[in-house]
Amino acid sequence: MCSVTLVTVVVVAQFFVVLAFALAAVLLNTIDARGFLASTTVGFAVMYGGGISWFVIVAVFFSLGVVFTLYKYGYKRRLGSAQGKGGARNWPHILANGGLASIAAIWNLGNPGIVPAAIFLGAVSTSAADTVATELGLLSHSQPMLISHPSRAVPPGTSGGVTALGFVGATFASIVIGIMALALGILPHPYLILPVCVVGGVFGATFDSLVGATVQRKGYCVVCLKPTEALKHCGERTKATQGKWYIENNIVNVVSTIAGAAAAYATLLVLTPLI
Numbered sequence: 001m002c003s004v005t006l007v008t009v010v011v012v013a014q015f016f017v018v019l020a021f022a023l024a025a026v027l028l029n030t031i032d033a034r035g036f037l038a039s040t041t042v043g044f045a046v047m048y049g050g051g052i053s054w055f056v057i058v059a060v061f062f063s064l065g066v067v068f069t070l071y072k073y074g075y076k077r078r079l080g081s082a083q084g085k086g087g088a089r090n091w092p093h094i095l096a097n098g099g100l101a102s103i104a105a106i107w108n109l110g111n112p113g114i115v116p117a118a119i120f121l122g123a124v125s126t127s128a129a130d131t132v133a134t135e136l137g138l139l140s141h142s143q144p145m146l147i148s149h150p151s152r153a154v155p156p157g158t159s160g161g162v163t164a165l166g167f168v169g170a171t172f173a174s175i176v177i178g179i180m181a182l183a184l185g186i187l188p189h190p191y192l193i194l195p196v197c198v199v200g201g202v203f204g205a206t207f208d209s210l211v212g213a214t215v216q217r218k219g220y221c222v223v224c225l226k227p228t229e230a231l232k233h234c235g236e237r238t239k240a241t242q243g244k245w246y247i248e249n250n251i252v253n254v255v256s257t258i259a260g261a262a263a264a265y266a267t268l269l270v271l272t273p274l275i
C-alpha cells in the first residue's frame with residue numbers, strides 16, 4: 001500500500017515538473033498554446049517512461065533549439081528565413097520531433113534496456129542536430145549548396161541546402177546531447193554513448209537534408225507569390241511545384257528521427273561486441 005502511494009506521489013510530481021517546464025516555454029514564447037498541450041504530452045511520456053534523466057535530455061534539446069533559433073533572430077527575419085511567430089514552435093512540429101522519443105520512452109517502461117535508450121538518443125540527437133544545423137546554417141557567409149547536387153547553390157533556408165557551418169552545428173548539437181547522456185548515465189557503457197549520439201544525430205540530420213532536397217514539397221504562395229515549403233501561406237493553400245505534395249517539413253522530421261534512431265541502433269550493434 002505504502003509503495004503504491006509513493007509511486008503515485010512520484011508520478012504526480014513528475015507531471016507537475018513537466019507542466020512547469022511547458023508553462024515556462026509558453027511564457028517565454030517558445031511554443032504556442034496548442035504546442036503547450038503537445039509538449040506536455042511528449043514531456044510526460046518521456047519523463048514517465050525514461051525518468052528524470054531522459055526528460056533532462058529532451059529539455060537540453062529544447063534549450064538548444066530556443067538558443068539557436070533566437071540567436072541573430074532579427075538577421076534571419078530580414079533574410080526571410082526566420083521561424084515565424086518570434087520563433088514559437090507549433091504542435092505538429094513538437095509531435096514530429098518528439099514522437100519517436102516518446103514511443104521509445106513508453107517502450108522503455110515495459111522493457112527497459114539499451115535498445116530503447118539508443119533509439120531515444122538517436123531520435124533526440126537527430127532533432128537537435130537538424131534544428132541547430134538549420135539555425136546556424138542560415139548565418140553562413142557562404143551560399144548553401146543542394147546536398148543532392150553539390151554544384152547547385154540555393155537560397156538560405158531552402159530544405160536540402162547545406163553549409164559547412166550547418167554541418168558543424170549538427171555535430172556540435174549531437175555532442176552536447178552525448179555529453180549530457182554520458183553525465184546522466186543513460187546507456188550502461190559510457191564508451192557507447194558519444195558514438196551512438198553523434199552517428200545518430202549527424203546521420204539523421206544528413207538524411208533530413210537528402211529528403212528535403214529530393215522529395216520534400218516545394219512551391220509558392222498563390223496570394224503573395226513568394227516561394228514557400230509550407231502547406232498554407234497568406235491563409236491559402238500553396239501551389240506545389242516540386243516534390244511530393246504530401247511530404248512537408250514535419251513528415252520529413254518524423255522520417256529523419258526514424259533514420260537517426262536506426263543509425264544509433266546500428267552503432268550500438270557494431271560497437272557492443274568490441275567493448
Ligand SMILES: [Zn+2]
Binds near residue numbers: 222223225233234
Ligand atoms: Zn503568401
